[in-house]
Amino acid sequence: MEIPVTKYHGCGNDFVLMHESDVKHIDPSALAVEICNRNTGIGADGMILAKQNPLTMLFYNADGSMAPMCGNGIRCFARFCKEEGLASGEQFAVLTGDGVKKVEVTQEFLFQCRIFMGQPKDDPKALGMSGKETLWDHELTVQGRKVTLCSLFLATVHTVWFVDDAFDDALLPLAREIHQHPFFPLKTNVNLVQVIDQNTIRMRTWERGVGLTLACGTGACASVLTAYRKGLCAQNVTVELAKGKLEVEICDDESVYMTGPAQRVFKGGYFYEA
Numbered sequence: 001m002e003i004p005v006t007k008y009h010g011c012g013n014d015f016v017l018m019h020e021s022d023v024k025h026i027d028p029s030a031l032a033v034e035i036c037n038r039n040t041g042i043g044a045d046g047m048i049l050a051k052q053n054p055l056t057m058l059f060y061n062a063d064g065s066m067a068p069m070c071g072n073g074i075r076c077f078a079r080f081c082k083e084e085g086l087a088s089g090e091q092f093a094v095l096t097g098d099g100v101k102k103v104e105v106t107q108e109f110l111f112q113c114r115i116f117m118g119q120p121k122d123d124p125k126a127l128g129m130s131g132k133e134t135l136w137d138h139e140l141t142v143q144g145r146k147v148t149l150c151s152l153f154l155a156t157v158h159t160v161w162f163v164d165d166a167f168d169d170a171l172l173p174l175a176r177e178i179h180q181h182p183f184f185p186l187k188t189n190v191n192l193v194q195v196i197d198q199n200t201i202r203m204r205t206w207e208r209g210v211g212l213t214l215a216c217g218t219g220a221c222a223s224v225l226t227a228y229r230k231g232l233c234a235q236n237v238t239v240e241l242a243k244g245k246l247e248v249e250i251c252d253d254e255s256v257y258m259t260g261p262a263q264r265v266f267k268g269g270y271f272y273e274a
Helices: 028-036 071-083 169-179 217-229
Strands: 002-010 013-019 046-051 056-061 091-096 099-107 112-118 138-142 145-153 157-162 189-197 200-207 211-213 236-241 244-250 256-261 263-271
Touching: 002 071, 013 071, 028 046, 028 056, 046 071, 056 071, 071 091, 071 099, 071 112, 071 217, 071 256, 112 217, 138 169, 145 169, 145 217, 157 169, 157 217, 169 189, 169 200, 189 217, 200 217, 217 236, 217 244, 217 256
Parallel strands: 013 046, 056 091, 157 189, 200 236
Antiparallel strands: 002 013, 002 263, 046 056, 091 099, 099 112, 112 256, 138 145, 145 157, 189 200, 200 211, 236 244, 244 256
């Protein structure tokens, strides 16, 4: 069976996209594991299915787990929908596991779009935890080191850790341990954040279901929001990632908008053998 697929990336965060109607008789979690394998499949951080009526984005991590939303993924989804004729006009709505997201295409050539990412949730229940205290400046001990973290839900579960150098590889084992620490029942994305100045941060993410990624759009939004709340940055911030940049805006009511690119890598067919 040949499945029509298109691969995109957003700042290096790569995804394989297809129509849900083409794979409705296949277990999507198993397909995601197979197709995202970088040795025996196409290779990607995630798989995205496009479903119509209403326009819906179904997102699967490389390990087959389903996530409510993906910031870089929804920009790639937006381009896929435009190219496949699933969306018309420059503005349209997309239903995700985190509710409806509004898309505004700001540039067709060298595709860019602006996404309404919603507002943060500080309730521990959104993180799969009990209790009423927000997880702001909470401490964990990992590998004998005490770290101060901020955790919140913004499209998915995020933990922000402010560090001196976001690209210090020595921090990665700690990020990996934090992401799967028993403290987080649902696990957590861990964003290593370095504040450069009021309008610039640098970030790297250890992501649930994937591991180290080149970019994380929802993580960029959560990181800017956290830095803004702590008085470390302004409301309009450039987020520097390993393979590109995102622009994040924080409104007075803490609504978050993200603007960034989506690049098509190839279009073809994947041979699926049941």
